[in-house]
Amino acid sequence: xxxxxxxxxxxxxxxxxxxxxxxxxxxxxxxxxxxxxxxxxxxxxxxxxxxxxxxxxxxxxxxxxxxxxxxxxxxxxxxxxxxxxxxxxxxxxxxxxxxxxxxxxxxxxxxxxxxxxxxxxxxxxxxxxxxxxxxxxxxxxxxxxxxxxxxxxxxxxxxxxxxxxxxxx
Amino acid sequence: xxxxxxxxxxxxxxxxxxxxxxxxxxxxxxxxxxxxxxxxxxxxxxxxxxxxxxxxxxxxxxxxxxxxxxxxxxxxxxxxxxxxxxxxxxxxxxxxxxxxxxxxxxxxxxxxxxxxxxxxxxxxxxxxxxxxxxxxxxxxxxxxxxxxxxxxxxxxxxxxxxxxxxxxxxxxxxxxxxxxxxxxxxxxxxxxxxxxxxxxxxxxxxxxxxxxxxxxxxxxxxxxxxxxxxxxxxxxxxxxxxxxxxxxxxxxxxxxxxxxxxxxxxxxxxxxxxxxxxxxxxxxxxxxxxxxxxxxxxxxxxxxxxxxxxxxxxxxxxxxxxx
Numbered sequence: 075x076x077x078x079x080x081x082x083x084x085x086x087x088x089x090x091x092x093x094x095x096x097x098x099x100x101x102x103x104x105x106x107x108x109x110x111x112x113x114x115x116x117x118x119x120x121x122x123x124x125x126x127x128x129x130x131x132x133x134x135x136x137x138x139x140x141x142x143x144x145x146x147x148x149x150x151x152x153x154x155x156x157x158x159x160x161x162x163x164x165x166x167x168x169x170x171x172x173x174x175x176x177x178x179x180x181x182x183x184x185x186x187x188x189x190x191x192x193x194x195x196x197x198x199x200x201x202x203x204x205x206x207x208x209x210x211x212x213x214x215x216x217x218x219x220x221x222x223x224x225x226x227x228x229x230x231x232x233x234x235x236x237x238x239x240x241x242x243x
Numbered sequence: 244x245x246x247x248x249x250x251x252x253x254x255x256x257x258x259x260x261x262x263x264x265x266x267x268x269x270x271x272x273x274x275x276x277x278x279x280x281x282x283x284x285x286x287x288x289x290x291x292x293x294x295x296x297x298x299x300x301x302x303x304x305x306x307x308x309x310x311x312x313x314x315x316x317x318x319x320x321x322x323x324x325x326x327x328x329x330x331x332x333x334x335x336x337x338x339x340x341x342x343x344x345x346x347x348x349x350x351x352x353x354x355x356x357x358x359x360x361x362x363x364x365x366x367x368x369x370x371x372x373x374x375x376x377x378x379x380x381x382x383x384x385x386x387x388x389x390x391x392x393x394x395x396x397x398x399x400x401x402x403x404x405x406x407x408x409x410x411x412x413x414x415x416x417x418x419x420x421x422x423x424x425x426x427x428x429x430x431x432x433x434x435x436x437x438x439x440x441x442x443x444x445x446x447x448x449x450x451x452x453x454x455x456x457x458x459x460x461x462x463x464x465x466x467x468x469x470x471x472x473x474x475x476x477x478x479x480x481x482x483x484x485x486x487x488x489x490x491x492x493x494x495x496x497x498x499x500x501x502x503x504x505x506x507x508x509x510x511x512x513x514x515x516x517x518x519x520x521x522x523x524x525x526x527x528x529x530x531x532x533x534x535x536x537x538x539x540x541x542x543x544x545x546x547x548x549x550x551x552x553x554x555x556x557x558x559x560x561x562x563x564x565x566x
Contacts, residue, residue, distance in 0.1 A: 114270030116338060116362070141338040146362045149342040158352060165351075165359055166341075167262040195259045 098232040099143065105239045106144035115146070117242055120166060121204075122150025122159045123174040124183045132174060136204050139231045140172070156183055160190035163199055169242055170200035200241060202234075246281035253286060253384045258357065261384050265359055268376045283376055290382035291509075293325075294496060297391045297403040299429070300413030305439045306392055307346035309413060309479040314350040316485050317388050325381035326350070326358040327374055328392040329399070339363070357381060375406050375516055404432040405515045408505060409492050413439045414456065416448035430456075431463060435473050435491050442478035449476045469498045534563045 109117050121137045130152055137147045148166050150159060163171050175183050180203050191199050249267070252260025267279040300306050307328075314324045326347070341360035350356050359377065378389050391407055393399045404410040412433040430436070436456050441449035456474045465471055473491055477484030499505040529535060542560060545551040551559075 114272030141340045144338045147340045151345045164259050167266045
């Protein structure tokens with residue numbers, strides 16, 4: 075979705091505007107509101123799990139993290155195939171997919187999913203991974219496309235989501 | 244992308260374009276709304292031929308499972324099914340969690356099914372503002388059965404009932420005590436009552452509940468001269484009774500079409516739709532009015548402190564808007 079400069083106003087919220095860790099949540103909420111003003115809807119994320127074994131509980135936890143920060147969240151299911159995730163992402167027209175997946179599968183699943191999205195004309199969908207690695211919220215862009223491993227645990231979720239929001243807007 | 248691009252994509256049944264058209268319809272941006280209006284104008288001639296079914300019931304009654312099983316049955320019969328599900332947004336953060344689709348896993352993968360959950364985004368009544376418009380997109384994309392799922396609380400039933408041909412209310416057995424608590428309103432809206440989870444040990448209780456609902460319905464005046472509201476039992480889990488539900492809906496369509504009541508119903512719904520758009524538009528304009536915007540906090544404060552009566556405050560606000 076393209077930016078609508080006339081609707082969002084000129085102001086861009088920067089991390090420096092708000093000091094202190096306690097206000098990171100507030101900063102995210104402000105960024106979300108800014109996103110809504112520019113895009114006409116809340117950032118929408120599909121949280122899903124790919125692979126043979128997974129826990130429903132973790133899915134729900136990640137979903138709650140996003141919802142609390144003002145995202146519209148579609149919860150997928152556990153043990154999905156890239157095909158299943160792609161159909162849901164396309165039908166629900168989400169801005170991003172947050173995948174739960176074994177670290178060793180991430181690269182393959184990510185590119186499979188991205189290929190499926192691109193084949194259906196949804197190549198503007200961001201794909202990120204929820205995992206145990208701690209990259210301090212740094213979103214790394216892979217050369218082939220817009221899928222990136224972003225390690226966020228509930229504890230570092232704000233930093234990760236902050237980065238994601240910059241990526242989306 | 245212009246309207247033609249979307250119209251063409253929807254008519255060619257392209258999933259991503261159908262999805263993006265619904266997004267435009269739901270968008271709050273004026274530019275998107277204008278584009279969405281042009282898309283709708285282009286698609287309207289291709290819409291209107293589907294069976295529109297509203298499905299309501301209290302949380303836990305098995306709405307999603309019912310839609311999964313019912314939808315699968317219809318797909319097997321060769322229908323194209325669209326499901327529009329409305330999920331409540333959280334009022335605190337504004338975000339919402341939409342998990343319905345996870346309970347429609349088989350249906351979600353069917354090439355002839357399209358499932359789109361929508362956040363209510365603060366709309367009173369629990370149904371997304373734009374469900375009617377989304378319905379038109381799905382119909383133009385060749386879906387001949389539209390299922391609108393709604394949370395069965397508050398005023399959402401009334402909103403959904405006013406946009407569908409057939410309003411189905413799901414109930415649970417063991418309703419003896421429940422019946423007291425159920426608003427007469429929802430029974431009055433319904434075109435059929437279906438008691439779900441009539442399986443295993445529950446079959447006998449479902450039959451008892453059926454008799455109770457039938458007698459409760461006897462007290463009510465019929466909405467239609469050719470249709471009396473049936474009470475059915477089914478199990479979305481074992482698929483028992485679903486065939487009868489579809490039979491009832493088909494029979495309803497046939498009877499009302501012959502009597503001219505279905506056309507009449509849709510005509511009245513079109514007028515309803517117009518009024519609800521006028522209402523929304525007036526509300527939006529009221530809140531966008533600069534004078535209202537500047538005075539609103541002070542007036543709210545005065546009412547809060549008891550300095551102004553609510554009546555006086557309301558009339559002041561309305562006169563500000565009228566200026």
